[in-house]
Amino acid sequence: MLGADAEPREMSGIPEFLxxxxxxxxxxxxxxxxxxxxxxxxxxxxxxxxxxxxxxxxLSFSNILLAAVNMPSTFLAVARNGKPFGDAFCQVASFAETFLTTNAMLSMAALSMDRWVAVVFPLSYSSRMRYRDALLIVAYSWLQSLGFALTQLLMDWGGYSHTYASCTLRLQDRSRRVAYATFTALFHSSSFLLCLLVLCFAYLKVLRVARSHCKRIDVITVQTLLLLVDIHPSVKERCLAQQKKRRRRATKKICIFIGSFILCFSPYVITRLVELAPSVHVPRYWGVATKCLTYAKTSSDAFVYCLLRQQYRKVLVSIVCRLLRKNPYPLSAYSTSSTLDTTDDSCTLRVT
Structure with missing residues (x-):
């Protein structure tokens, strides 16, 4: 399985087309x-x-490069049932995949830590998370990503894998299986596992603080409503229902952040670790499917972290309106808060 540039078709027809x-x-x-x-x-x-x-x-630059370099080669590999380009391109593509995937994961971890600092330490956020600090974090992300990518290149562990229909990390010389297995385990532990732990820690802390704030605001709101003896009962019920909706919204956002990361990356990572056993053969359709899931994360990141937020939506609407020669609202007319998302609710802490 490993080191083969072409193998008999393991899938055809509708599955391959899909x-x-x-x-x-x-x-x-x-x-x-x-x-x-x-x-x-x-x-x-x-x-x-x-x-x-x-x-x-x-994160966006990494996703764009991954979509421009690696996804087309995987598409051609699936269509041709073999290596899409020459060895030199596969070396470059596998280097790019290792670097860009690691960099994207670490960027997600950095975003989660930024949200944690913004929510848990709102008053000192500007001093705890400065531009210099962010640039240092990005520099570390690049160094770690480059370290694994260069090691893979120097050890000649990059090339075309028929199992995943892509130019990726693979073993060619079986005599170095132990070193390859050690590198693979270390690579996925310091990228996927580390980022998953950071995401869970940061976002669960954010959720706990958000619920605590909402609970305190709920108590104040209920006490205020009780003082208004002439208020209609239906109004009180609507207020309480909105408060419950805000709490559910915060939980839903956290589940999306962590759930999308686990759903898209864990099948591929687990498969790469399981196939280290000599007796394990990974079916091609499963390998390509797990690779497609990792690619899907690149398209969902833009929505999860940006385009579903009001600030980005307003900018996009403004751009579209200008292209259509309409008169949109000014770009500076929206909130600039980095710690709270105040759209339509006052107690849900910003977890996006």
Missing amino acids: LEVCVLVTAVVSLLTNSSVLLCFCQSSELRSHVPGIFILN
């Missing part, structure tokens, strides 16, 4: 959405003034 469509659609959506994020930053000085914007830019 995988081709999945990779193609994911690449197009990822390019469009992440490019939209970059366009928003270029058009809005308010977005550029936020420290988390550095992490978002780093």
Whole structure:
């Protein structure tokens, strides 16, 4: 399985066609959405003034390059049932995949830590998370990503894998299986596992603080309503229902952040670790499917972290209106808060 450039077809017909469509659609959506994020930053000085914007830019650039370099090669590999290009390209593509995937994961971890600092330490956020600190975090992310990518390149562990229909990390010389297994385990532990632990720690802390704040505001609101003896009971019920909705909204956002990370990356990472056993053979359709899931994360990141937020939506609407020669509202007319999302509710702490 490892080291083979072409093997007999293990899938054909509808499954192969669906995988081709999945990779193609994911690449197009990822390019469009992440490019939209970059366009928003270029058009809005308010977005550029936020420290988390550095992490978002780093994440978006990684996703765009992954969609432009690795996804097309996977699409061609699935369509041709073999190596899409020559050995030199596969070396570059596998290097890029290791670097960009690690960098993207670390960017997500950095964003989660930024949210944690903003919510848990709101009064000292500006002193705890400065532009210099953000740049140092990005520099560390690049160094770690570059370290694994260069090691893979120097050890000649990058190339075309028929199992995953992509140029990726793979073993060619079976005599170095122990070293390869050690590198693979260390690579996934310091990228996927580390980032998962950081995400869980940061966002669960954010959720606990958000619920605590909402509970305190709920108590004050209920006491205020009880003083208004002439208020209609239906109004009180609506207020209490809205408070419950806000608490559910915060929980839903946290589940999306952590759940999307686990759903998209864990099948691929587990498969790569399981296949280290000599007796394990991974079916090609499963390998390509797990690779498609990791690609899907690049397109969902733009929505999860940016485009579903009001600030980015307003900038996009403004850009579209200008293209259509309409008169939108000014780009500076929206909130610049980095710790609270005050749209339509006053107690849900910003976890996006």
